[in-house]
Amino acid sequence: xxxxxxxxxxxxxxxxxxxxxxxxxxxxxxxxxxxxxxxxxxxxxxxxxxxxxxxxxxxxxxxxxxxxxxxxxxxxxxxxxxxxxxxxxxxxxxxxxxxxxxxxxxxxxxxxxxxxxxxxxxxxxxxxxxxxxxxxxxxxxxxxxxxxxxxxxxxxxxxxxxxxxxxxxxxxxxxxxxxxxxxxxxxxxxxxxxxxxxxxxxxxxxxxxxxxxxxxxxxxxxxxxxxxxxxxxxxxxxxxxxxxxxxxxxxxxxxxxxxxxxxxxxxxxxxxxxxxxxxxxxxxxxxxxxxxxxxxxxxxxxxxxxxxxxxxxxxxxxxxxxxxxxxxxxxxxxxxxxxxx
Amino acid sequence: xxxxxxxxxxxxxxxxxxxxxxxxxxxxxxxxxxxxxxxxxxxxxxxxxxxxxxxxxxxxxxxxxxxxxxxxxxxxxxxxxxxxxxxxxxxxxxxxxxxxxxxxxxxxxxxxxxxxxxxxxxxxxxxxxxxxxxxxxxxxxxxxxxxxxxxxxxxxxxxxxxxxxxxxxxxxxxxxxxxxxxxxxxxxxxxxxxxxxxxxxxxxxxxxxxxxxxxxxxxxxxxxxxxxxxxxxxxxxxxxxxxxxxxxxxxxxxxxxxxxxxxxxxxxxxxxxxxxxxxxxxxx
Numbered sequence: 001x002x003x004x005x006x007x008x009x010x011x012x013x014x015x016x017x018x019x020x021x022x023x024x025x026x027x028x029x030x031x032x033x034x035x036x037x038x039x040x041x042x043x044x045x046x047x048x049x050x051x052x053x054x055x056x057x058x059x060x061x062x063x064x065x066x067x068x069x070x071x072x073x074x075x076x077x078x079x080x081x082x083x084x085x086x087x088x089x090x091x092x093x094x095x096x097x098x099x100x101x102x103x104x105x106x107x108x109x110x111x112x113x114x115x116x117x118x119x120x121x122x123x124x125x126x127x128x129x130x131x132x133x134x135x136x137x138x139x140x141x142x143x144x145x146x147x148x149x150x151x152x153x154x155x156x157x158x159x160x161x162x163x164x165x166x167x168x169x170x171x172x173x174x175x176x177x178x179x180x181x182x183x184x185x186x187x188x189x190x191x192x193x194x195x196x197x198x199x200x201x202x203x204x205x206x207x208x209x210x211x212x213x214x215x216x217x218x219x220x221x222x223x224x225x226x227x228x229x230x231x232x233x234x235x236x237x238x239x240x241x242x243x244x245x246x247x248x249x250x251x252x253x254x255x256x257x258x259x260x261x262x263x264x265x266x267x268x269x270x271x272x273x274x275x276x277x278x279x280x281x282x283x284x285x286x287x288x289x290x291x292x293x294x295x296x297x298x299x300x301x302x303x304x305x306x307x308x309x310x311x312x313x314x315x316x317x318x319x320x321x322x323x324x325x326x327x328x329x330x331x332x333x334x335x336x337x338x339x340x341x
Numbered sequence: 342x343x344x345x346x347x348x349x350x351x352x353x354x355x356x357x358x359x360x361x362x363x364x365x366x367x368x369x370x371x372x373x374x375x376x377x378x379x380x381x382x383x384x385x386x387x388x389x390x391x392x393x394x395x396x397x398x399x400x401x402x403x404x405x406x407x408x409x410x411x412x413x414x415x416x417x418x419x420x421x422x423x424x425x426x427x428x429x430x431x432x433x434x435x436x437x438x439x440x441x442x443x444x445x446x447x448x449x450x451x452x453x454x455x456x457x458x459x460x461x462x463x464x465x466x467x468x469x470x471x472x473x474x475x476x477x478x479x480x481x482x483x484x485x486x487x488x489x490x491x492x493x494x495x496x497x498x499x500x501x502x503x504x505x506x507x508x509x510x511x512x513x514x515x516x517x518x519x520x521x522x523x524x525x526x527x528x529x530x531x532x533x534x535x536x537x538x539x540x541x542x543x544x545x546x547x548x549x550x551x552x553x554x555x556x557x558x559x560x561x562x563x564x565x566x567x568x569x570x571x572x573x574x575x576x577x578x579x580x581x582x583x584x585x586x587x588x589x590x591x592x593x594x595x596x597x598x599x600x601x602x603x604x605x606x607x608x609x610x611x612x613x614x615x616x617x618x619x620x621x622x623x624x625x
Contacts, residue, residue: 065354068400073443075352105608106353106593216620245597248354248590252401259400264596271598274588275405275427278561280601280623290600290623298603 001185002177003158009045012176013038016083020119023057024085025050035086045086049129053091053241053314054084055098058114061238062262065110065248071255079113083171086123087148089141090133090314094241095120096147096305097312101244104303110261119167122148126192127199132315132328134203140312142196147305153192160185203313203328205335206296210309212338213297220285222337226330227285229323230267236317236326237265237291242310245271266290292330353593356398356443362418364438367504370425371469372434373410375418379441384416391476392451392584392612395421396592397429398443405429406589406607408473409447412480422472422504448592449611452477452556452582460554461490465567467539467559468497471504473584473611474558485517489552496523496539496559500532521545539563540570550575556612558584564625568615581615583625 004012016022022038025047033047035054066073087095095115102111125133125142135141144151149168152159161177163169212218237243247264251257264271267287273279281287295311304310311327318326358379365373378384394408405427411420425434436442462481466474481488493512497503503522512520521542523535535542539559555571557564564583571581587599587606594608602621604610609617618624 071400071441071443073356073400075355077352102595104594106595107351108595109352110354220622244595246591247596247598248404250401250403255400257401264598266597266600272588274586275430276424278586280561280587286623293602294600298600301603 001180001182002161002163002172003155003180003185004161004172004177005158006045008176009159010040010043012174013043013085014040015174015176016085016171020081020083022083022085023054035084038085047086049088049133049314049316049319051316051319052239053094053316054087055094055241055244057082057084057118058095058111059098059102059244059246059263062260063110064258065261066259067257068250068252068259069256073259075109076258077109077113079117081117082114083119083121085121086152087120087144088125088129088314089122089144090135090138090312091241092120092122092144092147093135093138093140093305093307093312094314097242097303097307097310098244100303100305101242119149119171120147121168122151124151124153124192124196125200126154126196128201130315130319132318132326133200133313134206134315134328135313136197136200137203137206138308138311138313140307142200143193145306153189155188155192160189162189203331205331206308206311206313206327209331209334210296210300212334213293214300217338218334220289222334223289224283224285226288226325226333227283229325230284230288231323232267232269232284232287233322234265234267235320235322237267238263239316239320240295241312241314241316242295266294288325292327295327296331354445354591356396356404356445358441359419359444360441361436361438364436367422367506368502371422371504372425373420373422373505374433375420376444377418384413384419387419387447389413389419389447390451391454391480392473393447393449393476394473394589394592394607394611395419395444395446395448396589397421397433398445399429399432400443402429402432404445404590406448406592408476408584408611410472410475412476412483414480414483422469422475424469445592448589449607450609452584452612453614454480457481457554457556458487459489461492461549461552462488463492463494463548463553463555465494465539465555465557465559465563466496467563468502469504470557470559470563470584471495472558474556475505475508477556482518490519491517492519492521492546492548492553494521494523494539494542496525496542496563498525500524500527500529519546538566540566543570543574548574550577550580554580554582556582556584561586561625568625578615578619582612583615583618584612585610585618585624587611 026042027044148164151162318328359376363375589599589607590596599606
């Protein structure tokens with residue numbers, strides 16, 4: 001096992017930038033923490049839960065997939081040797097589930113090229129990052145079980161570094177890292193994990209609502225009530241680590257231009273509307289139902305990478321929803337409405 | 342370092358150029374396009390199954406899922422029957438003989454030929470729903486010995502909107518297919534067959550549910566009524582198949598637009614057995 005002094009982390013990142021594009025938390029305007037290219041003057045370890053998950057590293061908000069010239073399609077597959085430093089465990093689970101989804105049946109070259117070129121460094125959480133964290137309920141934190149190349153544990157003055165892959169091991173072979181007694185370190189990490197897990201409140205309603213949805217007891221009227229509030233901004237989907245729906249559109253002039261794919265969401269009315277104008281999900285309630293059944297019901301037979309469901313407990317949908325129908329308020333309401341019945 | 346732009350083979354989103362061999366008007370706003378692959382290879386390598394679909398791609402207009410209307414037993418051209426209804430199909434209708442556009446596919450799970458073989462086949466189509474069913478119908482007719490009785494029920498809203506008119510008329514000369522045609526309304530009084538909704542056709546013939554598989558495709562409103570009818574006649578649920586329509590944007594189970602509960606219409610369907618979708622409320 002190895003460790004690194006906190007004061008040496010900046011030098012470590014600087015070293016890594018020689019060979020990799022290093023994405024990490026930077027404190028920017030308004031003290032907002034943004035996950036982007038390493039900047040020595042802005043880098044911070046005090047970043048809590050980032051407002052955005054890291055899916056855009058593999059699945060950008062919009063991405064050119066073909067350049068088209070005189071109606072000839074030339075594919076554009078962008079990828080770059082990248083290190084993601086400081087991934088939270090919930091986001092690591094999001095990456096694992098999304099990678100599994102994007103490679104099932106048919107591989108998605110745009111996603112996998114970036115996924116393959118990226119080294120994942122997880123920062124285990126010592127406790128909840130804000131009041132909406134519930135990763136212990138969804139088996140997706142506060143530390144990662146797999147998927148990472150390296151995982152950092154904060155011990156105050158230093159980080160203990162757990163190796164998850166060969167690539168990860170090579171990254172910490174430099175002199176900034178100190179060899180330490182493995183038995184001793186394992187004990188410290190175990191204590192860290194126990195304390196961290198106990199500090200994060202469980203949300204039992206997640207499991208009870210999953211059961212209710214599975215049994216089909218939640219009526220459409222309930223969803224329509226939530227639908228009355230929903231302003232269809234799509235915020236919950238865009239910050240969600242496991243929302244990977246997209247649309248494809250062309251930017252064209254005279255047969256040349258580009259074919260682009262960009263984030264889309266099932267909360268938008270046009271998402272399922274067919275050319276005939278028939279819409280299988282005609283109401284906002286039915287669209288909200290879709291989104292939450294996706295997270296809590298429909299995909300639970302699939303490859304969840306050890307998670308409970310396709311919600312990873314990051315709580316961001318609850319953080320951003322302007323009308324308080326993020327997953328936490330939603331499961332509390334459903335569980336209240338259907339408890340006795 | 343720096344962004345690495347590379348060209349790579351095996352990109353599922355890369356479309357293939359095809360050209361229009363013939364462009365045959367069917368009824369108002371509906372045309373049958375016969376296609377050939379631009380680079381001279383045959384449709385044999387494309388190897389589609391009845392009931393599958395393609396993504397039609399016209400740069401600047403996007404992509405749209407269109408079902409394949411021709412069977413793999415007729416590989417001179419690939420046929421798609423298209424209604425002019427959206428941005429892409431409007432652009433497609435601007436293209437004439439010899440014009441080039443792009444496709445991807447074939448995609449989806451088509452009709453379960455191996456299960457259907459050796460049995461009686463009841464095809465129930467409404468309107469443009471005949472387009473995907475035609476690939477199965479012609480397949481079964483081309484391999485007539487492999488199937489028992491073939492019954493086609495086809496309903497349209499009025500006598501002007503009958504697709505594949507001459508093909509349907511040609512069945513009058515055949516003894517090995519039973520056909521029942523209906524129109525919802527016949528204001529001019531010219532329709533010689535049944536007038537009423539397609540389910541009314543079930544009263545016009547004897548069916549033997551035990552050894553018949555029913556396969557249907559039509560407008561959204563049709564499914565529930567036809568399924569009810571079949572169940573009331575004693576059809577087992579697993580003898581009923583539906584071909585569903587959704588906004589299948591990518592065709593390969595990634596974009597999420599066509600999800601139906603825990604299934605994706607584009608990869609798990611578009612053909613589903615009734616038990617597979619029975620408990621999914623939003624399916625039909």
